[in-house]
Amino acid sequence: MAVDRRKIAVFGAAFVLRLLLVCLFPSLPDLLTGRVEVSTPVNSFKRPIFYFLVDLVNAQALITISESGQSVQTRLHSAMRKHIRWDGVSIAAWFLFSPFTIATCLARSTSVFTTTGILYAVSNAVDGNSINAILALGFASYISLYPALLFVPLMLLCYDRQAQLSKTPNAAVFFLQHGAILLGSVVGLLGFSYLITRNFWEFMSATYGFHLLVPDLTPNVGLWWYFFIEMFDSFREFFLGVFWLHLAAYVGGFTARLRRQPLFIITSLLGVFAIFKPYPSISDASLYFALLPLYRHLFPLMRYTFFAISALLYSSLLGPAFYHLWIYAGSGNANFFYAITLVWSLGLSILLADSIFAALRDEWEQAHPESQGKEVKQI
Amino acid sequence: MTTINGDQASPKASAATKSSTARVPPPETSEAVQTRFRVIAAFWAVIVLLGFPIWWKTTSIYRAHLPIQEMVDWDEGKICRPVFPLEIHVAAPAMQISESQHLLRTTQHSLDDFNEFAAHHLRLKLANDTSASNANGDQTAETEHEAAEERADIALTVRVLPQDDLTAPRSEIHADATQLDVFYPPNQVPLPSSSNPPLSAFIAQELQGLYSEEKATIAHILSGETAGSDSESISRRLRRSMKYADTYHLSFSLFTPGPVPSSWDIEAAVKEYLTPLLDAFAPISNFTVDTQVQLYATFSPMAPPPVYDEAETAWTLKKEDLSAFINAAEWPLNPSIGSGPTLNFVLYVPAPSQSPMLVKENRASSWIVPQWGGVSLLNPPLSEELSPSNPKHLTQESLRPAFMTFSHQLLTLLGTPATPSSLPLRLQTLIRVRAATLLLSASSTMGSLARLTESLPSIPIPATVASSVSTTLTHLGTTCSSLRDGRFAAALASARVAETEAERSFFEKSMVGQVYFPDEHKVAVYLPLLGPIGVPLIVGLLKEVKRLIAGRKARAGA
Numbered sequence: 001m002a003v004d005r006r007k008i009a010v011f012g013a014a015f016v017l018r019l020l021l022v023c024l025f026p027s028l029p030d031l032l033t034g035r036v037e038v039s040t041p042v043n044s045f046k047r048p049i050f051y052f053l054v055d056l057v058n059a060q061a062l063i064t065i066s067e068s069g070q071s072v073q074t075r076l077h078s079a080m081r082k083h084i085r086w087d088g089v090s091i092a093a094w095f096l097f098s099p100f101t102i103a104t105c106l107a108r109s110t111s112v113f114t115t116t117g118i119l120y121a122v123s124n125a126v127d128g129n130s131i132n133a134i135l136a137l138g139f140a141s142y143i144s145l146y147p148a149l150l151f152v153p154l155m156l157l158c159y160d161r162q163a164q165l166s167k168t169p170n171a172a173v174f175f176l177q178h179g180a181i182l183l184g185s186v187v188g189l190l191g192f193s194y195l196i197t198r199n200f201w202e203f204m205s206a207t208y209g210f211h212l213l214v215p216d217l218t219p220n221v222g223l224w225w226y227f228f229i230e231m232f233d234s235f236r237e238f239f240l241g242v243f244w245l246h247l248a249a250y251v252g253g254f255t256a257r258l259r260r261q262p263l264f265i266i267t268s269l270l271g272v273f274a275i276f277k278p279y280p281s282i283s284d285a286s287l288y289f290a291l292l293p294l295y296r297h298l299f300p301l302m303r304y305t306f307f308a309i310s311a312l313l314y315s316s317l318l319g320p321a322f323y324h325l326w327i328y329a330g331s332g333n334a335n336f337f338y339a340i341t342l343v344w345s346l347g348l349s350i351l352l353a354d355s356i357f358a359a360l361r362d363e364w365e366q367a368h369p370e371s372q373g374k375e376v377k378q379i
Numbered sequence: 380m381t382t383i384n385g386d387q388a389s390p391k392a393s394a395a396t397k398s399s400t401a402r403v404p405p406p407e408t409s410e411a412v413q414t415r416f417r418v419i420a421a422f423w424a425v426i427v428l429l430g431f432p433i434w435w436k437t438t439s440i441y442r443a444h445l446p447i448q449e450m451v452d453w454d455e456g457k458i459c460r461p462v463f464p465l466e467i468h469v470a471a472p473a474m475q476i477s478e479s480q481h482l483l484r485t486t487q488h489s490l491d492d493f494n495e496f497a498a499h500h501l502r503l504k505l506a507n508d509t510s511a512s513n514a515n516g517d518q519t520a521e522t523e524h525e526a527a528e529e530r531a532d533i534a535l536t537v538r539v540l541p542q543d544d545l546t547a548p549r550s551e552i553h554a555d556a557t558q559l560d561v562f563y564p565p566n567q568v569p570l571p572s573s574s575n576p577p578l579s580a581f582i583a584q585e586l587q588g589l590y591s592e593e594k595a596t597i598a599h600i601l602s603g604e605t606a607g608s609d610s611e612s613i614s615r616r617l618r619r620s621m622k623y624a625d626t627y628h629l630s631f632s633l634f635t636p637g638p639v640p641s642s643w644d645i646e647a648a649v650k651e652y653l654t655p656l657l658d659a660f661a662p663i664s665n666f667t668v669d670t671q672v673q674l675y676a677t678f679s680p681m682a683p684p685p686v687y688d689e690a691e692t693a694w695t696l697k698k699e700d701l702s703a704f705i706n707a708a709e710w711p712l713n714p715s716i717g718s719g720p721t722l723n724f725v726l727y728v729p730a731p732s733q734s735p736m737l738v739k740e741n742r743a744s745s746w747i748v749p750q751w752g753g754v755s756l757l758n759p760p761l762s763e764e765l766s767p768s769n770p771k772h773l774t775q776e777s778l779r780p781a782f783m784t785f786s787h788q789l790l791t792l793l794g795t796p797a798t799p800s801s802l803p804l805r806l807q808t809l810i811r812v813r814a815a816t817l818l819l820s821a822s823s824t825m826g827s828l829a830r831l832t833e834s835l836p837s838i839p840i841p842a843t844v845a846s847s848v849s850t851t852l853t854h855l856g857t858t859c860s861s862l863r864d865g866r867f868a869a870a871l872a873s874a875r876v877a878e879t880e881a882e883r884s885f886f887e888k889s890m891v892g893q894v895y896f897p898d899e900h901k902v903a904v905y906l907p908l909l910g911p912i913g914v915p916l917i918v919g920l921l922k923e924v925k926r927l928i929a930g931r932k933a934r935a936g937a
Contacts, residue, residue: 227908234438234839234889235904241433242908245425252421257414367408 006089007063011056014096018052018105032107037319040220040279051105054112059096061119062290063088068126070263071294075160077260080365080372081297091293099316100286111283114144118287121147121154122266128165130158134178138185145211146277149251151182153265156255160262214240214278219337221319222280223345226338247276257360264359267291271352275345282316285348292355301358304350311347315340412926419919426916440837443845447829449852454826459859461818463499463597463811466532466865467586470506471539474568479505482539482569485579493587498601499594501586502865506536532867533557534807535589537582541565548581552589557803559585592796593808600815619749620794623813623820625875626665626719629653629789630752634676634710635728635769640759643726643773645670651775652782656789659806662868663813664793667719671711679706685733694729695739701746704754722792723752724785726778731767734758745784753788755781810871817874818858821851824881831885837898838890847884851877 021028029048032038065071066088072079086094095101104112117140124133137154140147155178162169197203210216217225224243231239250272254265270291274284299305319340325332365372452458469486471479487503494500535557542562551560561582569576592613599613621627633643649668657666678684682703685694696704705712705725712723729736735758737744745755759777761767770777791797795809825848832840854877861870 232904237437238434239908241430241437245430245433246912248429249422249425252425253418256417256421259414 007092010089010093010096011059014059014093015052015056017097018048018055018102021102021106022048029106029108032103033109035103035107035320036219036323037221038103038107038109038281038283040218040281048106048108051108051112054116055096055101055105058112058116058119058290059092061116061123062095063092064123065119065126065263065291066091066294070126070157070161072297074261074263075164077363077366079297079362081300081362084297084300086293086296091290094293095286095290098286098289100282100289104281104283104286109281109283110143111281114140114147115283115287117141117143118147118150118270119290121150122157122263125154125157126161126263128158128161130162130178131181133158134181135185138182138189141182142186142189145208146247146273148182148186149248149273150266150269151179152251152255153262153269155179156259157262157266211278212240212244219323219334219341220279220281221285221341221344222278223276223341224278226334226341243276243278247272258356260363261359264295267295268352268356271348271355275348275352288348292351295355295359298355298358298362301361302354303357304354308347308351308354311343311350315344315347319344416923419923422916423920440839441842442832442840443842445829445832445840445845445848446852447833450825450829450848453822453852453855454829456822459818459822459855461498461601461815461859461862463815463862463867464865465499465501465534465590467501467503468506468533468536469503469539469582470536473541473565474539477571478568479539481571482576482579482582485569485574485576486582489575489580489583490586493583496594496598499590499597501534501590503537532807532865534865535559535586535804537561537586539563539578539582541568548578550581550585552799552801552804554801555803557801557807559589561585589799589804590808592798593811596796596808596812597815600812600819616791616797617794619747619791621720621722621750621792623794623816623878624664624719625879626667627793628719628721629666629668629724630712630721631668631670631724631726631785632710632712633670633672633726633728633773635674636677636730636733637769638674639769639771640728640773641672641674641771643672643778644775645778647775648778648782652779653786653789656786659802660793662871663806663810673710676710677706679703679708682706685729685736686739688739691737691739691742694733694736696736698738698740701738701754702748705748721752722789723748724788725752725754726757726781727754728757728759728769728773731761731769734761734767734769745781745788747788747791750792752792753785755784755788757781807867810867814858814862814867814871814874817871817878818855818862821855821874821877821881824878824885825851825855828881828885841887841889844884844887844890847880847887851880851884854880 066086072082072085117136121133121136121140124130124136133154137147137150155175158178159169159171159174162174193203194200214224214228217229219225227239227243228236250269254268258265258268267288270284271288274280274288277284319337322332322336322340326334326337449458469479469483471482474482483503483505490501490503537559539561541564543565545562545564548561548563548567551562552558553560561578563578563581567576567578569578596613596617599617631645631649633640633645649670653668660666683697683700685696687693688695704727710725712725727736736756738746744758745753747753757773757777757780759770759773762770790805793809794812795805796812799805828844828848832838854873857873858870858877861867861873
């Protein structure tokens with residue numbers, strides 16, 4: 001009961017905070033909608049209250065994920081410091097009161113729907129509802145394309161949960177079955193789109209073609225726009241391929257290395273997407289920051305948290321200022337903003353690399369209990 | 380990359396540290412070794428299975444096939460020798476058929492005797508010949524129409540008419556039609572026995588005179604720049620005229636140093652004085668027109684001011700100072716608006732204190748600026764209320780002399796020959812001259828493109844270039860055969876298409892961009908990003924391969 005009251009308090013406060021922000025600063029949503037850090041060509045849409053509710057729904061999914069305990073105890077791995085953890089409501093509060101989440105919500109960015117799809121895929125997976133998980137992932141992939149890369153780690157998570165909860169399924173059959181469901185759900189949604197738009201190829205090129213070919217180089221917090229502005233036209237296609245492959249290549253490596261912690265693979269991949277996807281915004285970062293506290297027990301093992309957090313704060317504050325100097329005041333140039341987006345990506349990369357290091361250290365300590373707490377040296 | 384580099388120590392490294400330090404890392408489990416192998420394999424699988432195909436597909440250079448030999452042959456003039464057979468109809472209504480046929484034969488004979496430039500020749504035909512054949516045959520209207528399409532353009536109609544009070548033949552050319560009237564004393568009807576009657580000689584001489592300038596111009600163009608006897612004046616005229624363009628932009632500007640005149644009936648003036656001329660030019664070029672009024676337009680401080688001439692009672696400009704008349708720094712005369720080249724026509728109304736203004740040497744009030752436009756000085760009657768002042772408004776009627784001048788300047792700037800006096804004939808000449816110019820220029824563009832693609836094997840040739848080239852070659856062929864058949868308007872139409880397509884293929888963006896892109900630059904394109912990504916991947920792969928080989932050797936040894 002006590003937990004429930006806390007939960008109601010957190011959810012209520014989060015809702016009221018958003019409402020207050022909108023009422024006290026009526027121009028805030030429009031201001032945020034126009035910010036390049038938040039709004040990219042692929043995620044602008046309108047209507048606030050609905051977005052408040054979507055945020056609360058996302059927080060609920062986070063609570064489910066947290067309460068399953070998958071972050072500390074998986075089928076093949078058990079964390080060394082599992083006593084250091086936050087409960088579901090704290091993690092939901094961390095998500096709901098994160099300024100990045102609030103900004104995304106008030107800006108009415110459609111990225112939150114992708115976030116919902118991904119969080120529900122994960123929360124259903126930890127509950128063992130693999131079919132629902134795949135359908136949610138299909139929804140997210142249909143909206144934003146890149147979540148399809150999460151298929152393999154999500155399948156590992158579903159597979160592990162199924163093996164834990166009932167009986168070990170046949171791996172090949174399990175993967176093929178769910179792959180078919182994912183394909184079917186995406187094709188079904190595309191079929192609906194076709195019924196509505198009636199012009200399939202124009203629809204495809206305007207949506208997925210846009211994601212894949214990156215024709216709009218409006219500045220955002222990502223790394224693509226500046227690179228492709230500078231790139232020679234004849235090499236554009238090649239480097240589009242390189243950038244997409246770079247993004248996709250992490251899936252295999254992470255999956256192989258972190259096989260024992262599938263939820264951590266998903267978390268880390270979301271971090272990779274927040275840095276390297278074609279049109280990233282702070283909503284992608286907010287999703288990564290929402291899942292990272294699930295690994296509270298890894299924080300003591302991380303080494304560069306101060307530097308990473310400083311870089312992120314520094315760039316969050318200076319980014320809008322430099323953008324203003326460049327676009328409105330005219331006293332700066334594109335390099336001001338671009339440099340800040342580099343710092344932002346650097347901060348995220350350090351956080352990501354450091355958390356992966358901590359996870360590997362955790363696994364190492366489990367294999368070598370005698371060296372727990374000792375200084376490690378990378379050779 | 381973190382997963383690879385952040386991995387634990389490799390067997391070799393651990394062996395190295397074993398000897399040097401006391402603290403020994405525990406040996407790697409076989410599971411960890413396998414995991415590392417899988418990680419490296421996962422990255423390399425993406426690179427090999429997806430990366431290399433994408434690299435191959437996106438950076439391979441597409442070179443469409445071009446008919447190089449044919450393009451070079453066009454350039455070298457091996458395929459087409461342009462000829463200009465002009466069909467001239469002769470009508471002699473007062474003569475017997477046999478008499479007129481004799482006249483035709485003898486005139487043609489003396490024409491051929493005169494002509495030393497074979498590419499350009501005049502073919503005489505009796506005007507009633509074709510109508511007679513049409514009347515005899517029972518053709519339908521459609522086939523008649525088709526026949527008209529196939530028939531050569533009639534360059535000129537010569538009407539041979541008797542006139543009683545003449546002692547020698549005389550001729551009269553119509554200024555607004557392609558017609559030459561030749562009047563002869565009735566007693567000079569050529570006898571069938573005479574081989575060179577005076578009337579034939581006269582007609583031949585007249586025709587020769589009409590087409591002498593055109594013949595010289597075409598000879599000059601076809602021979603390149605080699606100097607001939609009278610090519611000095613022709614090359615001077617060609618130098619003054621603009622390069623051919625599909626569309627010209629005409630800009631009419633009224634400049635005055637004071638506040639008035641501040642308006643002019645330019646729209647009506649253009650419509651009345653210029654539009655008929657531009658319509659007549661339709662088969663050759665298109666035109667767009669814009670106008671402006673600029674008040675308080677002062678001379679450049681560098682330009683010598685006009686001088687008052689007592690004898691002329693006028694302000695005069697020296698001929699050698701005319702080049703400084705246009706104040707290029709301050710007068711807003713755009714060099715080019717839109718796609719085509721701009722022809723500027725400046726109407727200058729001098730200040731009342733400097734009116735009237737003339738050119739000193741010849742009392743002229745206008746001059747041409749070669750390849751740029753024309754200037755006309757307009758000295759309107761001053762109104763004498765308090766002090767002499769220019770009128771506030773220039774009426775259509777007062778613009779008339781200026782626009783007559785501008786029309787003349789326009790004709791010159793577009794390369795129209797000065798003779799004969801009939802405008803339709805001059806325009807026809809221009810059609811033939813332009814067809815010849817475009818045929819040569821498109822052919823030479825083809826040759827340049829062929830040589831360019833041969834000499835730079837690394838530039839891509841998009842499919843659009845190949846299709847432009849084939850369109851160009853087709854239209855060059857059509858131009859050549861149309862010229863041979865004497866259908867010059869059709870020839871110019873094809874030549875215009877050929878020229879446009881040839882230019883498009885030569886200046887194709889994706890091709891030109893690559894011309895100055897040497898292979899060394901590719902290092903600069905690839906390395907900054909792929910270098911940092913590639914080094915850990917390659918080092919990881921090498922270590923893994925080394926480990927596998929070492930493992931195999933150890934197993935073989937055991």
